[in-house]
Amino acid sequence: MAAPVITVIGGGQLARMMVPAAVRLGVHLRVLVEDPGTSAGQVVADAPVGAASDEAAVRAAAEGSVAVTFEHEHVPDPVLQALLSDGRSVQPGPEALSRAQDKIVMRRTLTDLGVPCPRWAALSRDTAEARRELADFLAGSPDGSAVVKTSRGGYDGKGVRVVSSVDDVVDWFEGVEAGGPALLVEEKVPFVRELAVLVARRPSGETRTWPVVESVQRDGVCSEIIAPAPGITADEARRADEVAVAIAEGLGVTGVLAVEMFEVAGAGPDGTPGVLVNELAMRPHNSGHWTIDGSVTSQFEQHLRAVLDLPLGDTAATAPWTVMANVLGSTLPDLTDALPGVLGSFPDARVELYGKAVREGRKLAHVNVRGDDLDTVRRRAQQAAAVLRGE
Amino acid sequence: MAAPVITVIGGGQLARMMVPAAVRLGVHLRVLVEDPGTSAGQVVADAPVGAASDEAAVRAAAEGSVAVTFEHEHVPDPVLQALLSDGRSVQPGPEALSRAQDKIVMRRTLTDLGVPCPRWAALSRDTAEARRELADFLAGSPDGSAVVKTSRGGYDGKGVRVVSSVDDVVDWFEGVEAGGPALLVEEKVPFVRELAVLVARRPSGETRTWPVVESVQRDGVCSEIIAPAPGITADEARRADEVAVAIAEGLGVTGVLAVEMFEVAGAGPDGTPGVLVNELAMRPHNSGHWTIDGSVTSQFEQHLRAVLDLPLGDTAATAPWTVMANVLGSTLPDLTDALPGVLGSFPDARVELYGKAVREGRKLAHVNVRGDDLDTVRRRAQQAAAVLRGE
Known part of the structure; x- marks a missing residue:
């Protein structure tokens, strides 16, 4: 064959x-x-x-x-x-990828598409000019702070800094002068929580989204995903979904696209909650690991189907609630040492180890738990992940 | 790591x-x-x-x-x-395996354990004597027929023959004379349907069973699994479960054990349906492929956990019904050719290809479908499998 x-x-x-x-x-x-x-x-x-x-x-x-x-x-x-x-x-093609590789290009493209984004500005490569631009941006901020990002090379909170003074990114200006990545500044969004929508798109055009999830962050890194996002209204979910599909189509993405969003009170119609797009990832993403157990079709299978231009699978949830808890670092020398303990205490947990050597803060594994009661599901996922962290 | x-x-x-x-x-x-x-x-x-x-x-x-x-x-x-x-x-050890390798040893051990079996007899290796024994067995059969099996080397209906005359197994007697496997004869059980119970057991003793399933056979080969077995009473399911656990423990099986059973009207207490054990397989088994999608823990993960003596996982069903349909042979030169069709028409189907060259009657793939309505689930699983068979 x-x-x-x-x-x-x-x-x-x-x-x-x-x-x-x-x-x-x-x-x-x-x-x-x-x-x-x-x-x-x-x-x-x-x-x-x-x-x-x-x-x-x-x-x-x-x-x-x-x-x-x-x-x-x-x-x-x-x-x-x-x-x-x-x-x-x-798949995805170079043109689509260029929008994920450079955050200035990404913001410009999303703004052109009419996608709701935080207020943002690209800083000049002339750093004297850039300092003035950043000072102006901070002056216009309600609390005098903003988020500065390197346009390239960032991930998991790296290349992102909350600043309240131009001097907070002196090292990055030096980087720009040395030919490093350009910088952009964005408003520090007063968000209620972070959401994510995963969408798959195949070259011939079909798209499928999974239910909107809540992404719980710790120190700028996803620590937990709750699927679906608790308490989200059908209207808000539909709007978040539409934003994700508009981006996938507008940018010509193929395969899986993760759209990380801020939920902002009053940003929707008639004062309802609305979303602003934070980051994009053009590939399977941590916010979609819950789909391995919690959805009919996982993000990984869907990605392979999409890049082969095969019909996409059902993205319905297989349980009322699925919680994914990340294992970021561990005090154990080896995560396999924790298998007897975690499997013994959590027969309902779906444990996935990544085969990586333990390092502080490193993504080493995740745990999925499904069930009918969110509090129980969430507690058990967190507890199982804690065992793998050696706690 | x-x-x-x-x-x-x-x-x-x-x-x-x-x-x-x-x-x-x-x-x-x-x-x-x-x-x-x-x-x-x-x-x-x-x-x-x-x-x-x-x-x-x-x-x-x-x-x-x-x-x-x-x-x-x-x-x-x-x-x-x-x-x-x-x-x-x-894992499993040689002693346990010897009971699955030789059907005469298996029947003797089960009988010693008090496990309900069809009436059976080992035929002598002296074929003149064996002919008399078989003739006697047939004479005692209500419809004059019986099932003759080779004690070793059979699978998927091979090495099993329904006979109504001693002359129906002349070739097998010749095999015995040439040093081939011994033969046994069993009553042709007037069963209502075939059931299967999958049980996992770890060396330190823990066992877990999955829900009892119905195994639909075509030409002696499993064509479909319905999980759970429709209409089975809690009492009958419990008794079938107890039989499987008794075999796993009695034979010292480790890893997954599949126990194929006949459901027989009136064989249970007070004239209720009961079970007789048909075949054993000491490994993951076709009757457990539904667990990949239909159970919290699949038979394959459970097998690995069991042989490592790790705690076993939850075996609860993840949907009211799961149906697994086998793809036995295909008119297509290559099953991947059918992926656009089957995935397009059945986004709810979980398709698994085995990467094998197409040959008549060969197990090439299976499809799992889950849902709330058995008729729908069953029809969709069968239809999806038919697409992969090129029908």
């Missing part, structure tokens, strides 16, 4: 979690990994080694594939263009 | 379906495959090639593993004994 080959660039846990979906669908997964010992490298049968920036390695990994996709957005544009000139199907 | 290594002997679809569970639990799966192109060989990162009967190959594959397990029962006893003398944890 000639299994269709999908090449994935990047060997972290997102590529690893594509493995079960690929096995099931009969898809041959080839993952270009940074090292054989990466999270995906340990478990993928076809895992060539090379960097995402190494054009020759990426082109070789793409040979014979029916689609090339990514587990991160950090593939240089010339490499993507080389794949296109080799005739590869690149 | 030091992932515990589980060595699996045999590279078919049962080993393949262990991959998603192993990836998730952070277990390193090493599968001894007959050929790199087998169902499991295509997708396992660590897949040495060798036969289950090749002692050196099996011992090498078991090196460094914390447990050795199987996807079929056809590993010769001397090979199992060699693993034990190497100090390996063999």
Whole structure:
């Protein structure tokens, strides 16, 4: 049987979690990994080694594939263009990816599409000018603070800083002067909570969204996902959903797109809650790990289906509530040591280990718990994750 | 991170379906495959090639593993004994396996345990004597027929024959004379339907059963599983469950055990329906594929947990009904050709392809559908499977 080959660039846990979906669908997964010992490298049968920036390695990994996709957005544009000139199907394509790679481009595109965003401005690369622009932005802020971001290279709270003075980003201005990424400034949104909508889109146009979820953050990193977002009205969910689909279509995204949003009181019609778009990720995303157990079709299977331009699966929830708790760091030398304890005390928990060496704050695993009672589900997910953290 | 290594002997679809569970639990799966192109060989990162009967190959594959397990029962006893003398944890152990490898041993053991079985007799290896024994057995049968089985080597209806005359198994008598497997005869049970109970047991003793299912057979092969068995009473389900647990404990089975049963009218207390045990399989089994989507813990994850002596997971159903439909053969050259059609028409179906070349009657894939209405669920599972069969 000639299994269709999908090449994935990047060997972290997102590529690893594509493995079960690929096995099931009969898809041959080839993952270009940074090292054989990466999270995906340990478990993928076809895992060539090379960097995402190494054009020759990426082109070789793409040979014979029916689609090339990514587990991160950090593939240089010339490499993507080389794949296109080799005739590869690149999903999402370079144009869409460029909007996720650069936050200034992203904000400009979303603003052009009429998508609700926080107030924002791109800072000049002339840092004297940039200091004036930032000072003006801070002067216009109700509490005198704002969020400065590097346009490229940030993730999980890195490259994002809340500032109340121009001097708070002196090091980043120096970075700009040294040829580093440009900066943008955004209002510090007085949000009620953070939401996320995951949408999948296939090249021929079909889109499917999963229920809107609440993303609970700790120190700028997602610690918990509650699906669906508690207390969200059907109207607000529909509007959030429409925003996500508009972005997927407007940016020409294929595969899974995660749209992280702020819920803001009074930002909707007639003073109802509304959403402002915070960040985008053009790939399976932490906010969608709950779908592995909590939805008919997981984000990982849907991503593979989408990049192959296959019909998308049902995204309905399989339980009234699913909570995903991240395991960020652990005091244990090895998470497998915690398996007897966590599986013994939480037979209802779905535990997923990423095969990564323990480091402080590192995403090492997650736990999904489903059920009828949100408080119980949430408590058990948190407790099970705590066991894996060695607490 | 030091992932515990589980060595699996045999590279078919049962080993393949262990991959998603192993990836998730952070277990390193090493599968001894007959050929790199087998169902499991295509997708396992660590897949040495060798036969289950090749002692050196099996011992090498078991090196460094914390447990050795199987996807079929056809590993010769001397090979199992060699693993034990190497100090390996063999799950299930040789003694348990011997009861699944030989149907005469199995029947004798079950009878000794007091497990309800069809009336049966081992036929003599002296075939003149065996002819007389079989003639006597047929003479005692209400309709003059009986079921003759080879004691070893049968599966999926092979090695099983309904006979009404001694002459119907002349070729098998010749086999016995040539040193082939001994024969046994069993009454042809006037069953209402076939049921199956899956139970997992870990070395330290914990057992968990899944809900009792109905197994719909076509030409001696399972074509469909309905979970739970429609209309089964709580009492009958409890008794079937107790039989399965008694067998797992009585035979010292570890890992997953499938107990196939006949439901017989009036065989229970006070004329209620009761069960007689038909066949055993000491491994994940076709009657448990529904658990991948229909239960909190799949049989494949449970098997890995059990052989590692880890606490077992919740086996509750995740939907009122789950139906699994097998895809046995196809008119399509390649099942991946059917993916656009089946995924497009059945977004609710969970399709699993085994990566096998198409051959008549071969198990190539299955489909799971979940839902609230049995008729709908069943119809959709059958229709989706029909698309994969090219109908």
